[in-house]
Amino acid sequence: MKKKTVTQKQFSADHIRYLKKLRGRTAVVWTLGLGILAAALLLWQILADTGAIDVFIGSSPKRIAATIVDLVRNDNLFYHIGITLYETIVGFLIAVALGTLIALLLWWSEIARRVCEPYLIVLNALPKIALGPIIIVWCGSGSKSIILMAVLIGIIVTVINMLNGFLAADKDKILLLRSMGATKFQILRKLVLPGSVKTFIGTLKIDVGMAWIGSVMGEYMTSKAGIGYLIVYGGQVFKLDLVMAATAVLCVLATMMYLGVALLEKLLVKNRS
Secondary structure (H helix, E strand, O other): OHHHHHHHHHHHHHHHHHHHHHHHHHHHHHHHHHHHHHHHHHHHHHHHHOOOOOHHHHOOHHHHHHHHHHHHHHOOHHHHHHHHHHHHHHHHHHHHHHHHHHHHHHHHOHHHHHHHHHHHHHHHHOOHHHHHHHHHHHHOOOHHHHHHHHHHHHHHHHHHHHHHHHHOOOHHHHHHHHHOOOOHHHHHHHHHHHHOHHHHHHHHHHHHHHHHHHHHHHHHHOOOOOHHHHHHHHHHOOOHHHHHHHHHHHHHHHHHHHHHHHHHHHHHHHHHO
């Protein structure tokens, strides 16, 4: 009993040191990352103040911050953020759900998979912006068109990634389960789906970027509100401070959505362990 207690205490201490080491590395990474960002912004502001760059073309952090404050006070920035967030999140969820379902169906049927794979490759290579006029005719000039654009950009990536994750299941384990009389649904539920959690999280992280690309691209084509609309409007009237400010807001929103997916990953890993 004493030996076991000593071993457990020793293991516990080593584990605590390991966790402290991980926290230290995380702190270093965050410090370096934020330090590089702060240094870049400071250098940018110095170059703008000294006239090394033309603030009309290159703007500056101070001008961008002032523009964001002005947007909040006068132009209802949060309304534009809400519009773009709605379009992005809805497009993201539809693309993930529908893409995963299609991937499951293709994994289930080898014939369907072999028939559809060439079309998936072609659709993945097709520039989705080329479908913009058709989408507008189908759905009109509004949020429906923008959401559909976000779905089209994200769904093919989801199907391809999730299908590869399903097909990567251990063939020997599948053979073992079949030899024990397991049905295809049992193999899917007990082996394929649990083994595809990492692939699913990776797909979510990719789809975050795809959803923002789709929604902003859709707002470029047809919108009367949203972050993409502010960027287009700023470019048309040569208010590059507005373009930079809207882009900065877009970066913050995309980062927050990505961090949400990262938090989901931690929760899933914690539940599995």
